[in-house]
Amino acid sequence: MGHTAVAVWDHKAAIEITKDWNGIDQVVLRNPHGASVKVSLHGGQVTSWRNEHGEELLFTSSKASFKPPKAIRGGIPVCFPQFGNCASLEQHGFAKNKIWTVDENPPPLHPNDSHGKSFVDLLLKSTEEELKCWPYSFEFRLRVSLGADGGLSLISRVRNINGKPFSFSFAYHTYLLVSDISEVRIEGLETLDYLDNLCKKERFTEQGDAVTFESEVDRVYLHCPNVIAVLDHERKRTYMIRKEGLPDVVVWNPWEKKSKSMVDFGDEEYKHMLCVDGAAMEKPITLKPGEEWTGRLELSVVPSSFCIEHFEIQRKSLRYGSNVQL
Numbered sequence: 001m002g003h004t005a006v007a008v009w010d011h012k013a014a015i016e017i018t019k020d021w022n023g024i025d026q027v028v029l030r031n032p033h034g035a036s037v038k039v040s041l042h043g044g045q046v047t048s049w050r051n052e053h054g055e056e057l058l059f060t061s062s063k064a065s066f067k068p069p070k071a072i073r074g075g076i077p078v079c080f081p082q083f084g085n086c087a088s089l090e091q092h093g094f095a096k097n098k099i100w101t102v103d104e105n106p107p108p109l110h111p112n113d114s115h116g117k118s119f120v121d122l123l124l125k126s127t128e129e130e131l132k133c134w135p136y137s138f139e140f141r142l143r144v145s146l147g148a149d150g151g152l153s154l155i156s157r158v159r160n161i162n163g164k165p166f167s168f169s170f171a172y173h174t175y176l177l178v179s180d181i182s183e184v185r186i187e188g189l190e191t192l193d194y195l196d197n198l199c200k201k202e203r204f205t206e207q208g209d210a211v212t213f214e215s216e217v218d219r220v221y222l223h224c225p226n227v228i229a230v231l232d233h234e235r236k237r238t239y240m241i242r243k244e245g246l247p248d249v250v251v252w253n254p255w256e257k258k259s260k261s262m263v264d265f266g267d268e269e270y271k272h273m274l275c276v277d278g279a280a281m282e283k284p285i286t287l288k289p290g291e292e293w294t295g296r297l298e299l300s301v302v303p304s305s306f307c308i309e310h311f312e313i314q315r316k317s318l319r320y321g322s323n324v325q326l
């Protein structure tokens with residue numbers, strides 16, 4: 001047999017550590033086709049996700065403040081141990097404001113799942129400072145990976161290393177970049193109940209056959225299916241959101257008036273962003289000592305024509321109870 005050139009994808013070489021806007025380390029992941037993801041150790045926040053053509057898929061505000069400890073307005077801030085503003089903690093919790101570390105020896109990927117994938121594990125542990133405002137010891141492992149197909153996956157594992165139980169809420173606060181919010185629709189949330197943050201968390205039932213946008217929206221959809229599609233009509237592309245362990249979906253667009261009141265957000269930028277967050281909000285997660293919780297989110301982009309057919313198939317299978325494997 002003659003020699004065959006075999007391109008071996010070197011997972012380690014696909015990871016680079018550079019500096020983010022603040023000179024804080026950030027990890028850049030690449031796949032064999034040129035897609036990339038950036039995740040900053042500031043907050044464990046994904047700040048960029050680009051497809052193989054180099055096009056950015058996540059929104060970041062041109063007015064974002066890059067000064068720590070505040071999280072950057074855009075990308076995917078990790079909200080823990082609360083999402084929203086219901087306890088004595090700061091809005092959306094402290095994890096997004098902390099400096100995480102890289103686990104130099106992470107557990108490997110499953111062999112069936114490793115082809116062309118690059119990943120990094122970031123860690124956050126409770127320090128004296130956090131214990132003052134949230135007196136529970138935890139270990140948080142965030143695995144960020146980029147697939148050969150350009151898909152971005154986030155896996156959060158929170159472990160209770162405390163002597164007593166604790167509860168938390170959680171969200172991947174995902175700022176999707178869209179071409180024109182008026183032409184965007186979300187499929188997968190129809191007929192569901194939601195809590196409307198604009199009406200004192202009153203409960204309503206979604207009436208439309210898709211969620212569309214013509215004014216401010218700030219809702220928590222409850223008991224959602226594990227696959228949601230966000231169709232960007234103008235760009236003819238669809239974000240597929242797959243999730244596990246995250247029963248709720250938060251949908252947010254500040255629209256015109258609220259945009260003007262936010263210092264780190266441009267007046268017109270609401271037209272080009274939409275937050276669709278896999279979350280555990282309505283019922284907090286409770287962990288007993290030694291227990292661990294896992295919440296997964298997988299984002300991918302497909303041409304809208306492809307999506308409609310496949311999404312229907314996935315929706316039907318979900319209706320009959322089969323689960324999505326991430």
Ligand SMILES: O=P(O)(O)OC[C@H]1O[C@H](O)[C@H](O)[C@@H](O)[C@@H]1O
Pocket residue numbers: 084091092197218219250251252275
């Ligand atoms: O301005 P932030 O603290 O980042 O919050 C931005 C938004 O996050 C979520 O979507 C909440 O549901 C909204 O009520 C909030 O306005």
